[in-house]
Amino acid sequence: MIYTYLGPAGTFTEAALLQVPGARDAERIPSANVNAALDKVRSGEADAAMVPIENSVEGGVSATLDAIATGEALQIMREALVTISFVLAVRQNIDSLEQIRSVSTHGHAWAQCRGWAEASIPGAEFVPASSTAAGALALLDDETGHDAAICSPLVARERGLKILREGIEDYQGAVTRFVLVARPGPIPAPTGVDKSTVILPLAEDRPGALMDILEQFVVRGVNLSRIESRPTGEGMGKYFFSVDVDGHLAQERVADALAGLHRVCPDLRFLGSYPAAEGLSSSVDAHNSDNAFSKAHAWVHGLKTRLAT
Secondary structure, eight states: OEEEEESSTTSHHHHHHTTSTTGGGSEEEEESSHHHHHHHHHHTSOSEEEEEEEETTTEEOHHHHHHHHSSSOOEEEEEEEEEOOOEEEEOTTOOSGGGOOEEEEOHHHHHHHHHHHHHHSTTOEEEEOSSHHHHHHGGGOTTSOOSEEEEOHHHHHHTTOEEEEEOOOSSTTOEEEEEEEESSOOOOOOOSSEEEEEEEEOSOOOTTHHHHHHHHHHTTTOOEEEEEEEEOSSSTTOEEEEEEEESOTTSHHHHHHHHHHHHHOTTOEEEEEEEOTTOOOOOOOGGGSHHHHHHHHHHHHHHHTTOOO
């Protein structure tokens, strides 16, 4: 296997990738951004890509949601959770917070440390970086202009960066969710604690359009663990929904919901069923169990055998 991930080495994304069995000993190619990582998968340069998709503080990662919703079809194979903590790394000549004039990091990291930054380095300019590791490693380059970087403790220590402050995140215990994405292929077998992800384009902006989608899940007892709207870029009022549900395609209630969704949104994109990283299963009412669906289908089939020909 050849893997790619949002690089450079030392990012939280690489930490997520290293949770995949065998990834530590496999070839790992860093990519400059999410689109570049997914392009490597689509072209066959890599077998799979680990990319961030959701954060417990900031919500969905728009770059990933948009990239997997369009273009050549991809499939989510598994997910990984990483607890996030940040340090403030600085150039060697910086000894106090008062000396910092600019700080670089990824936008999501900045959002998770904004409160600390406003209180501790209120005059510092935020310099966006493609990743937390990229902003940190730029401190080793004399030609880059920023004085400090917000990054993971791992990359700071591995690269010998000077750490001025630790644990600067505003929310202790924040978690980022990552997904391993590959070209479409076999769907992982159900484990009993699974998720499925679908992309649902809103066919038209009208009253009840979203309800038509949601009721497909409600009437079958399928729990939504995440739903986010994203603009398609085709004009105002044009949106698609990225949805995670508790359950697996192999379960009758999920399969039946997907069939209903296909009637409402023929252009939906199924991104896969895969093991849920958190290991928690939602309760299912008896009338939404596989057994209940099987009996119902058998009953209807029995009625159909009596149809006049």
